[in-house]
Amino acid sequence: MRISYLRVSTADQTLASQRLAIEKALGEAPEREFVDEGVSGRVMQREGLDACLNALREHDSLHVYSLSRLGRSSAEVIRLVQELTRPVEQGGRGIILRSVTEALDSSTPTGRAFIGILAVVFEMEAELTRERTLAGLAAARRAGRVGGRKPSLTPRQKKQALSLYEQAGERPIDIADTLGVSERTVWRAIRDARATRAKVHGKEAMPV
Template identity: 40%
Template structure:
């Protein structure tokens, strides 16, 4: 049962020393590290770290925001690890999913994230309905056809290629891909259903 650490700073000017000291004090070895913005999906060392974890292991981070790009991403990662029998421990927040209190915190996080998604979806649908009532269609013209959108979303979910590589492949911006992914999740479009049914 290994204790493995993961550290991340947002820019190359920042130092990882503080996080390293905290993770070592928790007995973490090895420690994987990325120097990248939390908003980017390109975190190669995190991918290596997650692959290295085995059932019974513990992943230690300095703070929870080092692990997830946002609350939903954090919950997705922690739940995926929990299904594999891997515990997550945060030094600064004193959260350990190996205990009942830590699991309760993450269940609350998940409930809040689901509530937020519901509010966003409700506002989005209300806005689209209001626009339709005024004779307008919401959104920009579609840059990719349905088949291309399915392929792009599948590649993003697969994570074997970076978002930058996918955007170059389809000759669209990264924001277009992220917006397409968000719309697919929020509105439960046929694109998303096509991916999930495979």
Template identity: 40%
Template sequence: MIIGYARVSTDEQSLDSQTDALSEAGAEKVFSDRVSGSKRARPELDRMLEQLRDGDIVAVTKYDRLARSLKDLLEIVETIRGRGAGFRSLAEDIDTTTPAGRLVFHVFASIAQFERERISERTKEGLASARRRGRIGGRPPALSVAQKDEVRRMRDEEHRGIPEIARLFKVSERTVRRA
């Protein structure tokens, strides 16, 4: 039996194109999750894996629908294989039921992991470059230097409590504690 798995990251995204493609590919049953691929806790994926039988084929439209990291992808595909099932990715034309398909799967998965790592490196390089030019990312501080001084003065000299100071400055108690 061909069993489909579809995933989108948010509730606003639609699963329709994936489920349509999986049905066209012969999937008799389709499991779907609405959760980030970086999260391993995916109820429908787990349910699908539990129901796999010898000879089944798990199909996805693209292998990144199954996992975001090479480690997770390999673990999930190994779980599929351990249940006697195969894995097929429609977009990349990968079919792990054949030796050539297994080779192509491992090559593609390695390339995808490499590209994610390169994106991360380029992002870090860009942020470091911006910092060297004096640009600091992130949101602006909730309290200015003068306000932080006033927070400390109110606490030390006026003996005001953190909750009261937080209300006065309209910030969280944690922000006051950090000041």
């Protein structure tokens, strides 16, 4: 079965352009369509995506306008892509994934290679993010700026927490351990860092 998933982040956007691009690439309308309208990729619960993932069966094809429609962060997108496209005998779901923007078709050798490259690049970026963060924390300790658990984080540390969460795919509880604060403080730091980013850029940038 050919299934499409569409998502727009704000109420004043429409799904028409995504739908048209998918139908043009497919040559016809998909057999089923799931949507999340006016729902940010950062929202934890997305009913359309959840229903879409539940409907998919082995050998079905999932069509999206962009891979960024599938997750809240690069880490989540890559994990979901790998889970969907990995063969069932290897613990995956055996789904064919096609994305218009990235010209991705996971049923082809080129498409599978592209997914592998994405995973490798993400792992490199995640490791670099961890190294930079740990190096910064170590320098702060040497300078005597870190001692015991703190009730709050500096703007720089909040940005580090957001990078570890979105880019490195770290769990908030692990970030809390790294930064020497509570998990609740980490969630607050992520929220504050996103708010600051939204003010600077006018909107939250979508992950690749």
